[in-house]
Amino acid sequence: MSGEAHLPSIGVDQARELFFAQGRDPAPWIAPHISRSWQRSRPVDHHVIDPEPMALALLSERREQAMRLLNCAQPELDGLAEHAVGNGCVVILSDASGLILEEVGSADFLPKAERIALQPGVEWSEHNRGTNAIGTALAEREALMVLGGEHYLAQNGALGCAAAPIFTGRGELAGALDISGETVRVNTHALGLVRMAAQQVEHRMMLAEAGGHVLRFHARPALIGTAREGLMVIEGGRIVAANRVALELFSRSWDGLLDLDAEAFLGANWPRMEHRRNLLTLPGGRQIAMVMERSNTPDTARTTTRHATSPPGMTTEADDIQPLLHKAVRVLNEGVSVLVNGETGSGKEVFSRRLHAASRRSAGPFVAVDCASLPETLIESELFGYEEGAFTGAKRKGMAGRIREAHGGVLFLDEIAEIPLPLQTRLLRVLEERVVTPLGGGQGVAVDFDLVCATHGHLPALVEAGRFRADLMYRVAGFTVALPPLHQRGDRHALISRLFLEAGGAAKHLRLESDALEALAAYRWPGNVRELRSTLRAVVALADAGDSVTAAMLPAHLVGAWTSPPDDATPHALPHTEPLMSITRHAIDEALKACDHDVAKAARRLDVHRSTIYRHLARQRGKPEAH
Structure with missing residues (x-):
């Protein structure tokens, strides 16, 4: 019954007694998807305390990674909010891990939601919260309800939730939409709304990310152009994306459709359907109404809009990284450990999160451990967990440990080179035996996870120096991904453009001018992508809504690096015979003269926002800038 509407079972109390008190199968008393979820949720302590939301800075980063999802879901959040307010509920958007990104709805229910940790910055995966609509919909890949006592955690017993997963055009989870409230207020109507x-x-995301040719079709021609139409994207003669309507129309799964030769599947006539609604005869003789369009998004610009959904899946990375991601996914899906190597700030964790989101473990947890930030005395208990009373200060009920938390998902060990030698031996044993034993003894627990590690160092050199075990290196570096530093990436123009939009440029309707883009691309960025993100946030914060951001508005050290390129300057760094700021000022002065010092006319002539002209005049007068 997974994905089907259901009423809360009158036998849910009997089911809880069977499962939690007697350890028996509750299946006869509850819906199958609830029974399956309870079984998956066994590792969760059903007395767990509600967590605090993650730090705002970290939540902001996760929201940036999911910017495409947030933008495409906003109209639906606004639309569902009216239903939620009128019914005393809240509407929630999560990412693919179950992390709540956005919440809107009833002012009466919002405080109650906060009391049960149903708020932005809290992860509602099954791994963290047991059976719940968000986490279970992501795990089951179906729209479903979880009502009252069907929740795994007893403290959520008064909650009713209906959630539907959101998929990318390649079948990867992008997130989930959820309506939550008191149990009596959530019903099959709410489930239909979120579905x-x-x-x-999904329809909006497909069109926003599409490149190449977009095929719109339906068995009923009148539905072409609506959200109920089938969508298929063809690039290089191959089918690269499709929505769920398309899968249903062709009775295919994503695995059975993606990467097929378009001509073999659709016939030789499909390219002739451009901008014409007509019947296409498929190779088997079936006819279907279709119209084909060329994407308005050129390949170079598309990389600025595909970041995502971050989570993001296989179609959301810029060109230099995409081939690395494809290879890493194939290797990880075969159970081979992946080592991500790169300079500090080059995006090792972001890459690893995308690897998880595109892998076979996408529905499971992504458990990140920063080995460099943990004191040596805490790494062991953090990784392996401990039994009650294992040491002074230990929690009363003990702790499962991060390795056990990664069961069914991906364990990400950042800066693995920082793990002390004695613990490397123990980690190697866990990786080989797939059994973890907590501190203080106790029974070993079987674990099943895929491993991704990261380091900015060179492990073979550490092995030579006696600081890292050779056998552990061979175990964690089954496949090594070398992320290039930002200044060596050939796709950095597209990357910078995308990150500029995600840093707030899109929200403020800013335009990144070509001189600014070239200056940013020419800089060496010693702090890599992390430094670039911080710089772009500052640039966006200082710009007024509607501004055209020119090189003159960038920090001076970036402009200097462009106008006075080093010996190894990139091919994109253009030669200049005079300082860039002088060129900019001269252009503005000339425009003002030509327009009789009418600021509005000069701005239109230069195709910039009036605030750019006012800033120029303020600098000339040495007075505070006008706004």
């Missing part, structure tokens, strides 16, 4: 809204978000 339909998720389909709308």
Whole structure:
């Protein structure tokens, strides 16, 4: 019954007694998807205390990674908010891990939601919260309800939730939409609303990310152009994406459709359907109404809009990284450990999160451990967990440990080179035996996870120096991904453009001018992508809404690096015979003269915002800038 509407079972109390008190199968008393979820949730302590939301800075980063999802889901959040307010509920958007990104709805229920940790910055995966609509919809890959006592955690017993997963055009989870409230207020109507809204978000995301040729079709021609149409994207003669409506129309799965030769599947006539609604005869003789369009998004610009959904899946990375991601996914899906190597700030964790989101473990947890930030005395208990009373200060009920938390998902060990030698031996044993034994003894627990590690160092050199075990290196570096530093990436123009939009440029309707883009691309960025993100946030914060951001508005050290390129300057760094700021000022002065010092006319002549002219005049007068 997974994905089907259901009423809370009158036998849920009997089911809880069977499962939690007697350890028996509750299946006869509850819906199958609830029974399956309870079984998956066994590792969760059903007395767990509600967590605090993650730090705002970290939540902001996660929201940036999911910017495409947030943008495409906003109309549906606004639309569902009216239903939620009128019914005393809240509407929630999560990412693919179950992390709540956005919440809107009833002012009466919002405080109650906060009391049960149903708020932005809290992860509602099954791994963290047991059976719940968000986490279970992501795990089951179906729209479903979880009502009252069907929740795994007893403290959520008064909660009713209906959630639907959101998929990318390649079948990867992008997130989930959820309506939550008191149990009596959530019903099959709410389930239908979130299911339909998720389909709308998927449709919007597909069109926003599409490149090449977009095929719109349906068995009923009148539905072409609506969110109920089938969508298929063809690039290089191959089918690279499709929505769920398309899968249903062709009775295919994503695995059975993606990467097929378009001509072999659709016939030789499909390219002739451009901008014409007509019947296409498929190779088997079936006819279907279709219209084909060329994407308005050129390949170079598309990399600025595909970041995502971050989570993001296989179609959301810029060109230099995409081949690395494809290879890493194939290797990880075969159970081979992946080592991500790169300079500090080059995006090792972001890459690893995308690897998880595109892998076979996408529905499971992504458990990140920063080995460099943990004191040596805490790494062991953090990784392996401990039994009650294992040491002074230990929690009363003990702790499972991060390795056990990664069961069914991906364990990410950042800066693995920082793990002390004695613990390397123990980690190697866990990786080989797939059994973890907590501190203080106790029974070993079987674990099943895929491993991704990261380091900015060179492990073979550490092995030579006696600081890292050779056998552990061979175990964690089954496949090594070398992320290039930012200044060596050939796709950095597209990357910078995308990150500029995600840093707030899109929200403020800013335009990144070509001189600014060239200056940013020419800089060496010693702090790599992390430094670039921080710089772009500052640039966006200082710009007024609607501004055209020119090189003159960038920090001076970036402009200097462009106008006075080093010996190894990139091919994109253009030669200049005079300082860039002088060129900019001269252009503005000339425009003002030509327009009789009419600021509005000069701005239109230069195709910039009036605030750019006012800033120029303020600098000339040495007075505070006008706004």
